[in-house]
Amino acid sequence: xxxxxxxxxxxxxxxxxxxxxxxxxxxxxxxxxxxxxxxxxxxxxxxxxxxxxxxxxxxxxxxxxxxxxxxxxxxxxxxxxxxxxxxxxxxxxxxxxxxxxxxxxxxxxxxxxxxxxxxxxxxxxxxxxxxxxxxxxxxxxxxxxxxxxxxxxxxxxxxxxxxxxxxxxxxxxxxxxxxxxxxxxxxxxxxxxxxxxxxxxxxxxxxxxxxxxxxxxxxxxxxxxxxxxxx
Numbered sequence: 089x090x091x092x093x094x095x096x097x098x099x100x101x102x103x104x105x106x107x108x109x110x111x112x113x114x115x116x117x118x119x120x121x122x123x124x125x126x127x128x129x130x131x132x133x134x135x136x137x138x139x140x141x142x143x144x145x146x147x148x149x150x151x152x153x154x155x156x157x158x159x160x161x162x163x164x165x166x167x168x169x170x171x172x173x174x175x176x177x178x179x180x181x182x183x184x185x186x187x188x189x190x191x192x193x194x195x196x197x198x199x200x201x202x203x204x205x206x207x208x209x210x211x212x213x214x215x216x217x218x219x220x221x222x223x224x225x226x227x228x229x230x231x232x233x234x235x236x237x238x239x240x241x242x243x244x245x246x247x248x249x250x251x252x253x254x255x256x257x258x259x260x261x262x263x264x265x266x267x268x269x270x271x272x273x274x275x276x277x278x279x280x281x282x283x284x285x286x287x288x289x290x291x292x293x294x295x296x297x298x299x300x301x302x303x304x305x306x307x308x309x310x311x312x313x314x315x316x317x318x319x
Contacts, residue, residue, distance in 0.1 A: 089143075090139050090142070090143070091136065091139045091140055091143055091313060091316045094132060094135050094136050094139050095136060095309065095313065097132060098129065098132040098133065098136060098305070098309065101125060101128050101129040101132060102129050102301060102302070102305045104125055105122065105125040105126050105129055105301060106297070106298045106301050106302070108121050108122045108125055109122055109297045109298070109301065110297065110298060122167060123164075123167040123168060126163055126164075126167045127160075127163065127164055127167065129305065130159070130160045130163040130164070130308075131160070133156065133159075133160075133305070133308040133309065133311075133312050134156055134157070134160060134312075136309065136312040136313050137149060137152070137153070137156050137311075137312035137313075139316065140312060140313050140314070140315045140316035140317075141315065143315075143316040144315035144316050144318070146265065146315035148198070148265065148315060149315065151198045151201070152194070152195070152198060152311065152312075154191075154194045155191040155192075155194040155195050155198070155311070156191075156308075156311070156312065158187050158188065158190045158191035158194065159187075159188060159191045159308065161184075161187045162184045162185070162187035162188035162191060163184075164184070165180045165181070165183045165184030165187060166180070166181060166184035166185075166188075168180040168184075169181030169182075169183075169184055181235065182235065182238050185235070185238045185239065185242050186238060186241075186242070188242060188246075189238075189241060189242040189245050189246075192242070192245040192246050192248070192249045193245055195249045195252075195273065195311075196245065196248050196249050196252055198269075199249070199252040199253060199255075199256055199269070199270075199273070200252060202256065202260065202263075202266055202269075203252070203255060203256065203259060203260065207252075207255075208255055208259070210251040210252065210254040210255040210258065211248060211251040211252060211255065212251060213247045213248070213250050213251030213254065213277075214244050214245070214247035214248035214250075214251050215244075215247070216247065217243050217244065217246065217247025217250070217277070218240060218243050218244040218247060220243075221239060221240050221243035221284075222240055224284065224288070225239070225240065228290075229289065229290055229291070230284075230288045230289055230290065231288055231290055232288050235288075239284075239288075243280075246276065246277055246280055247277065249273045249276070249277070250273045250274050250276065250277035252270075252273065253269065253270035253271070253272065253273025253274050254270060254273075254274060255270070256269060256270030256273075257270035257271060257274075264314075264317070264318035265314045265315055265318045268310050268313075268314035268317060268318065269310065269311060269314055271310055272307045272308075272309075272310030272311045272314070273307070275303055275306055275307040275310065276303075276304070276307035276308075276311075278303055279300055279303035279304040279306075279307060282296050282299050282300040282303060283296075283300050283304075286300055
């Protein structure tokens with residue numbers, strides 16, 4: 089099955105990217121290799137999305153395509169923003185954050201349309217995540233610098249996406265695609281929590297980069313491969 093062949097290549101490229109990120113140091117700057125491999129892996133989740141549509145014919149592909157593309161550009165700009173060594177001083181990082189934020193808005197719209205625009209209690213996750221982010225930006229244990237505002241705006245929408253994803257899991261349990269998309273949104277939020285630790289916590293977390301990438305690319309696989317997994 090083509091979807092599994094591309095998934096295997098996706099997993100291999102993801103593993104290589106994680107190794108490159110792990111080996112980065114002032115003496116061994118792997119930023120360029122990391123950026124290239126991260127973009128290749130991101131291209132592959134786009135390929136998985138196309139393959140899933142080819143297999144399933146599910147038109148949700150067209151609804152989610154803008155989110156896929158925005159996530160790709162978010163990946164690109166975060167990598168160019170030197171996320172690998174936390175040098176968050178150039179505008180690429182903020183562009184990457186807002187690209188991901190736009191992707192989350194698209195996901196929220198798609199999720200709401202799948203639930204006939206009904207919002208229930210899981211949406212409170214958005215407020216909780218926003219409140220937690222604001223708390224962290226004020227904490228001496230975290231250093232957000234000039235990124236506090238864009239990260240807070242993004243936190244609301246990724247929290248809303250995860251909350252609506254949880255609502256999908258609870259209310260659409262007869263729709264396997266909806267459940268996988270909902271789980272993907274929850275995993276995506278968890279990956280962003282790890283990202284916050286990696287980039288802004290004043291303590292060194294050596295495992296954060298690898299865990300972040302595993303969670304993020306797992307979420308993207310769920311988003312892109314869901315239609316093919318449910319036929």
